[in-house]
Amino acid sequence: MFQNNVVAAFTGYRGPTDDPRIFMASFDRQSMVWAGPEPVKNGTFLTSHSPALAVHKRSRKLAWKGWKDDQRLWLSSYDGSTWTEQQESPGQEFLTNHGPSLGVQKDEPFLVWLRPDGQKVLCASSGNGAAWSTPKPLAVSTKHVPGVGTTA
Numbered sequence: 001m002f003q004n005n006v007v008a009a010f011t012g013y014r015g016p017t018d019d020p021r022i023f024m025a026s027f028d029r030q031s032m033v034w035a036g037p038e039p040v041k042n043g044t045f046l047t048s049h050s051p052a053l054a055v056h057k058r059s060r061k062l063a064w065k066g067w068k069d070d071q072r073l074w075l076s077s078y079d080g081s082t083w084t085e086q087q088e089s090p091g092q093e094f095l096t097n098h099g100p101s102l103g104v105q106k107d108e109p110f111l112v113w114l115r116p117d118g119q120k121v122l123c124a125s126s127g128n129g130a131a132w133s134t135p136k137p138l139a140v141s142t143k144h145v146p147g148v149g150t151t152a
């Protein structure tokens with residue numbers, strides 16, 4: 001479903017009955033049709049904020065804040081057929097009240113998030129896509145997580 005297409009990750013309907021599952025949908029640029037949405041990992045990944053999605057070495061990386069009062073950041077990868085089990089981000093510095101941003105630069109994924117106290121925006125990278133570096137504060141002041149991108 002997700003090969004060579006534009007892919008979106010999002011949470012379920014927000015209304016009288018919230019759906020905390022993370023969904024994926026795929027837009028085929030040739031047929032100009034959206035496929036999905038499909039719940040990620042059979043609906044077992046839950047969040048109370050928007051998830052972040054990036055492509056790294058032909059796999060999708062997904063990062064999200066836990067559901068409700070769970071401030072932990074969670075991570076998973078999709079290899080084209082299977083999502084890995086959700087992995088808790090390491091340590092107390094990887095906590096947030098908001099959805100994170102996720103990007104890739106120089107073939108290395110990086111994660112950006114706002115601390116729960118709202119005082120620091122942190123960034124960590126992962127050279128191998130699994131172990132994360134010690135978070136470093138960014139020199140920005142904001143109330144929301146910044147979107148991330150890369151330059152050529």
